[in-house]
Amino acid sequence: xxxxxxxxxxxxxxxxxxxxxxxxxxxxxxxxxxxxxxxxxxxxxxxxxxxxxxxxxxxxxxxxxxxxxxxxxxxxxxxxxxxxxxxxxxxxxxxxxxxxxxxxxxxxxxxxxxxxxxxxxxxxxxxxxxxxxxxxxxxxxxxxxxxxxxxxxxxxxxxxxxxxxxxxxxxxxxxxxxxxxxxxxxxxxxxxxxxxxxx
Amino acid sequence: xxxxxxxxxxxxxxxxxxxxxxxxxxxxxxxxxxxxxxxxxxxxxxxxxxxxxxxxxxxxxxxxxxxxxxxxxxxxxxxxxxxxxxxxxxxxxxxxxxxxxxxxxxxxxxxxxxxxxxxxxxxxxxxxxxxxxxxxxxxxxxxxxxxxxxxxxxxxxxxxxxxxxxxxxxxxxxxxxxxxxxxxxxxxxxxxxxxxxxxxxxxxxxxxxxxxxxxxxxxxxxxxxxxxxxxxxxxxxxxxxxxxxxxxxxxxxxxxxxxxxxxxxxxxxxxxxxxxxxxxxxxxxxxxxxxxxxxxxxxxxxxxxxxxxxxxxxxxxxxxxxxxxxxxxxxxxxxxxxxxxxxxxxxxxxxxxxxxxxxxxxxxxxxxxxxxxxxxxxxxxxxxxxxxxxxxxxxxxxxxxxxxxxxxxxxxxxxxxxxxxxxxxxxxxxxxxxxxxxxxxxxxxxxxxxxxxxx
Numbered sequence: 001x002x003x004x005x006x007x008x009x010x011x012x013x014x015x016x017x018x019x020x021x022x023x024x025x026x027x028x029x030x031x032x033x034x035x036x037x038x039x040x041x042x043x044x045x046x047x048x049x050x051x052x053x054x055x056x057x058x059x060x061x062x063x064x065x066x067x068x069x070x071x072x073x074x075x076x077x078x079x080x081x082x083x084x085x086x087x088x089x090x091x092x093x094x095x096x097x098x099x100x101x102x103x104x105x106x107x108x109x110x111x112x113x114x115x116x117x118x119x120x121x122x123x124x125x126x127x128x129x130x131x132x133x134x135x136x137x138x139x140x141x142x143x144x145x146x147x148x149x150x151x152x153x154x155x156x157x158x159x160x161x162x163x164x165x166x167x168x169x170x171x172x173x174x175x176x177x178x179x180x181x182x183x184x185x186x187x188x189x190x191x192x193x194x195x196x197x198x199x
Numbered sequence: 200x201x202x203x204x205x206x207x208x209x210x211x212x213x214x215x216x217x218x219x220x221x222x223x224x225x226x227x228x229x230x231x232x233x234x235x236x237x238x239x240x241x242x243x244x245x246x247x248x249x250x251x252x253x254x255x256x257x258x259x260x261x262x263x264x265x266x267x268x269x270x271x272x273x274x275x276x277x278x279x280x281x282x283x284x285x286x287x288x289x290x291x292x293x294x295x296x297x298x299x300x301x302x303x304x305x306x307x308x309x310x311x312x313x314x315x316x317x318x319x320x321x322x323x324x325x326x327x328x329x330x331x332x333x334x335x336x337x338x339x340x341x342x343x344x345x346x347x348x349x350x351x352x353x354x355x356x357x358x359x360x361x362x363x364x365x366x367x368x369x370x371x372x373x374x375x376x377x378x379x380x381x382x383x384x385x386x387x388x389x390x391x392x393x394x395x396x397x398x399x400x401x402x403x404x405x406x407x408x409x410x411x412x413x414x415x416x417x418x419x420x421x422x423x424x425x426x427x428x429x430x431x432x433x434x435x436x437x438x439x440x441x442x443x444x445x446x447x448x449x450x451x452x453x454x455x456x457x458x459x460x461x462x463x464x465x466x467x468x469x470x471x472x473x474x475x476x477x478x479x480x481x482x483x484x485x486x487x488x489x490x491x492x493x494x495x496x497x498x499x500x501x502x503x504x505x506x507x508x509x510x511x512x513x514x515x516x517x518x519x520x521x522x523x524x525x526x527x528x529x530x531x532x533x534x535x536x537x538x539x540x541x542x543x544x545x546x547x548x549x550x551x552x553x554x555x556x557x558x559x560x561x562x563x564x565x566x567x568x569x570x571x572x573x574x575x576x577x578x579x580x581x582x583x584x585x586x587x588x589x590x591x592x593x594x595x596x597x598x599x600x601x602x603x604x605x606x607x608x609x610x611x612x613x614x615x616x617x618x619x620x621x622x623x624x625x626x627x628x629x630x631x632x633x634x635x636x637x638x639x640x641x642x643x644x645x646x647x648x649x650x651x652x653x654x
Contacts, residue, residue, distance in 0.1 A: 037339075040360035040368050095532065133556045133570055133600060134424055134644065135469045136526060136533055138438075138445060139482060139489040139512040142466045146487020164465050164487065165444050170401070170422045 069117060077120070077192050086113050090148065092186040094129070097143035099151060107148065110190065111155035118158070121194040124148050126166040129182035130175070134168055141166035148188045163193070245586040246566060248629035255295040256325060256380060259318045259347075260285060261307070262299040263329035273333035276362035280331060280340055280369045286409065287373030287387040288327075290634075292609060292627060293380075297323060312350060319347050325380060338362050342372045344380065354379045366411060386605050390648045391612055392416070392426035392435050393623055397640025403437050403450065408605070408625075408647070410636030416450050417457070427470045427479075428648040435646075436460060436470035436479055447481055449496065461498045469513045472496075473540070474520040480504070480540075482512040491525050493540075504542035515558040515567075516540070518649075524548065524558035524567055535569050537584065548582055551589055555580070557601050561608045562649065568592070568602035568611055579613050581628070592630060599624075603647045612636075612645040 068080035082088055087106040090099075099107070114122065126145030128137035145164035153159045174181040266277035288294050305317040311328065318326050330341040337359055344354040356375055358368040367388075374385030389408045394401050398415070401422045406413040417423045419441035427436045435450045446462030447470050461467045466484035473479070476496070483492045483503075491505040491514045505511040509529035516523055520540060527536045530547065534555045538545040549555040554572035561568070564584070571580035573591060577598045582589045593599040597617025604611055605625075610632075612625050621641040626633040 037357045037359050038371070040358055040364045040371065042361050042363060043367070095528075132533075132554060133513070135482070135513045136510070136556050138466065138468050139484075139510040142484045142489055143487055143510060145465075146484075149487065164484075166466055166484075167422075167440075170424075170440070 072195070074192055074194075077195075081113055081117075081192065084113060085109050086190075088191065089187045089189050091183065092144055092188075094182070094186065095132075095140065097140065097147045099147055104151065107151050108155060111152050111157050114152070114157050114161070118161070119195050120192045121161045121163065121196065123163045123165055123191050123193040125171075125189040125191070126164065126168075127171060127185055127187050127189065128169050129185040130169045130172055130177070131182065132169075134170070138166050138168035138170075141168045144186075144188050148190070245583045245588045246581060246590050248590065248592075248627075256293060257297070257323045258288065258294040258325045258327060259297045259302060259321075259323040260288070260299075260327045260329075261302045263331055265329075265331035269331065269333055272362045273338060276338045276365035277331040277333075280338070280365040281329060283366050283369030284327075284329065284342070284373050287370060287385070288376065290409065290632065291373070291377055291381075291385060291387075292632065293377060293383075297321060311345065315345075315347055315350050323347055327376065334359070336361065338365055338368070340365075340368050340372070342376075344376060366407075370407075384607055386607050386610070389606050390428075390432065391603070391623070391636075391645050392428055392648070393637070393642055393645045394424045394426065395637070395640050395642045397642075403435060404642075405435070405452070406636070410623075410634075413637070413639075416452065416455075424644055425469050426644065426646050427472060428646050429472050430474055430476045430649055432648040436472065438468040438470070447479070459498065460496065461492075461494055461501070471514055471516045471523075473516050474518055480514040480516050480523050482514065491523065491542075502542075504538065505545070513556055513558065515560055517560050518562055518564045524560065526556045526558065535567060535582070548584065548587065549580075549589070550587075552580065559602050559604055561604045562606055563608055566604075566608075568604060570600040570602070579611065592626075592628065601644050603645045605647050606649050612647055614643045614645065 068076050071077055078088070087110055090103045090106055114120065124145040126141030126143070128140045142164065145166055149162045149164050152162060169185070173184050263281045266274060266281060269277045285296065285298065289296055301321065305321065307314045307317055324347055326345040326347055328343045328345070332339050339357065339359045341357045343352050345352050354376065356372055358372065360368060370387035373387045377383060377385035386408055390405050391408060392403060392405045395404045400420045401424055402418065403416040403423050403426045404413055405416055416435060417437070417439070419439050421439060421441035423437055423439040423441065425438040429436070433452060435452060437448055437450065438445050439448055442462065444465045445468050447460040447467045448457050449460050450457045460470070460479060461481070461483070464484060466489060468482050470479045470481045478493050478495055480491060480493045482489050488508065489510050489512050490503055491511050492501060492503050494501045504523070505525070507527065507529045509527055511525055511527045514523050514525040522537055523540050524535055524537050526533050532553055535548040535558050536545055537548050548567065549569070549571070552571040552573050555569055557570040559568045566581050566583055568579060568581045570577050571591065576596065577600050578594065579592045579599045579602045580589055581592055592611065595617070597615050599613055599615045602611045602613040610625055610627055612623055614621050615624050618635065621643050622635055623637045623642045623645050624633060624635050
């Protein structure tokens with residue numbers, strides 16, 4: 001008799017566990033199938049109007065005489081200065097913005113040339129290699145450009161002539177993932193970008 | 200005598216079954232919250248990668264009625280609607296779904312009340328029925344959810360709209376189902392902003408959370424980057440070089456209008472909104488020294504927050520507004536730091552890894568995800584802001600970077616080069632459900648909107 005009772009207890013308990021309640025019981029509000037219709041309108045047309053980039057006016061062809069530095073064509077001016085010893089690019093170690101001795105020598109030469117032609121303004125572009133995040137590299141490029149600016153200033157080049165512009169990793173000169181390429185991108189690129197009527 | 204014993208035995212069984220059933224009834228489980236304790240005991244985990252916690256609800260979704268009878272555009276809309284509902288519910292991670300391929304093996308009559316037992320027989324707890332029809336140039340969708348235990352319909356919705364909003368109808372319904380059955384907000388209507396160079400220039404784009412409907416937001420034909428959604432999802436702040444040095448701009452998504460936020464000086468970048476949408480925090484250069492600033496959304500009330508000789512950049516405002524996370528290399532290499540939103544109480548958050556950047560807050564404000572260099576490779580890591588417990592979420596080659604949490608805190612969008620080019624991927628926090636959602640050009644710097652404005 002006892003055994004029989006045990007079976008009749010165990011069996012329903014077992015069945016209950018096997019076909020037990022759902023793990024989660026959703027709330028049950030009144031089932032009302034007469035529902036309002038939600039009208040979903042067409043999305044408004046949103047076309048991004050392509051904005052025109054302000055292009056600088058094309059420079060006139062030089063016909064000012066023999067001194068290439070008198071040219072209004074900035075490319076010619078840059079070429080001539082480089083011919084006279086101006087370094088357009090100086091380079092940095094990874095995640096560094098400090099200037100090496102070799103870099104300081106080059107910048108000294110640049111400073112002399114710039115002081116000799118005070119009418120020119122210079123853009124110092126700061127760049128970084130593609131490792132690391134885009135945002136951090138913008139800051140790194142900015143530091144590099146300003147390290148160069150500070151040093152040129154300390155050598156007597158008027159600060160007003162020097163403009164910094166960081167591109168971070170946005171203007172790579174090569175795109176292979178190796179040190180040969182990375183080292184080329186860790187740079188400040190110096191370019192004459194304007195002329196004033198001073199001097 | 201025997202029959203009386205049998206009756207007594209049977210009654211006892213029924214009573215026992217009733218008692219056991221009553222004991223098993225559980226109240227609805229409360230929404231699992233990862234609330235980290237103030238101090239961590241040894242072995243205590245404060246980062247729950249399986250954020251759901253509770254078991255998946257077993258949901259049967261037989262084939263929708265109607266798409267087979269539609270033609271042309273209506274048929275396409277109907278198919279897209281059904282596929283999208285299934286995918287949204289599958290991606291949510293809340294359900295174990297049985298679809299038509301499994302359900303076709305059941306002896307279904309087509310009469311729902313008669314079929315309840317059949318659906319239950321394969322373990323389903325809930326049934327979702329869809330009806331699609333065309334009314335002229337409009338698609339009409341009726342979706343019902345039935346509790347298979349009681350046989351009662353617990354949710355019924357009807358939507359009507361032009362065929363080209365079929366996906367939006369599906370997303371709206373899927374979010375309703377999740378909100379109703381799970382008690383949590385769904386993310387099917389959310390959007391992701393990102394950068395793409397597919398036009399030949401890096402522009403700001405946005406897309407649906409599943410990668411559909413990728414649309415261009417800017418047309419500067421320069422380099423535009425670092426998109427950040429406003430909290431109401433109506434505008435995107437970003438950095439652009441189109442007018443010279445990198446400056447901060449604001450794009451209104453609906454109208455396409457852009458205006459400057461802060462453009463003075465040589466560098467303004469990496470914007471992040473305060474939760475009330477009135478201010479932004481960003482990185483700004485002072486003579487080459489990049490520091491964290493805040494400003495009103497019109498550029499006024501410029502305030503400096505950091506003051507170190509190192510690079511301080513890439514700030515992220517916390518969801519509740521009291522703190523700002525940022526990257527600083529004041530310790531020698533980049534790490535994530537925290538400070539109060541006024542700039543005080545600056546303290547270091549990350550100690551592992553040699554390069555940590557790109558802080559992204561979880562919607563609850565308990566975790567920060569970021570890019571972390573481990574063994575020479577960039578991976579996504581996540582740190583609990585109170586306990587500092589850290590886990591690395593990705594592994595292997597392919598440079599995983601720039602994470603962004605989904606609005607429900609269960610998924611992360613990020614950039615990876617594992618396929619050869621930079622593309623945006625979405626994964627669950629534990630790495631599951633990994634999906635690539637962009638393919639054209641190089642795509643990067645995802646930001647996931649917390650809310651979607653009424654469109």
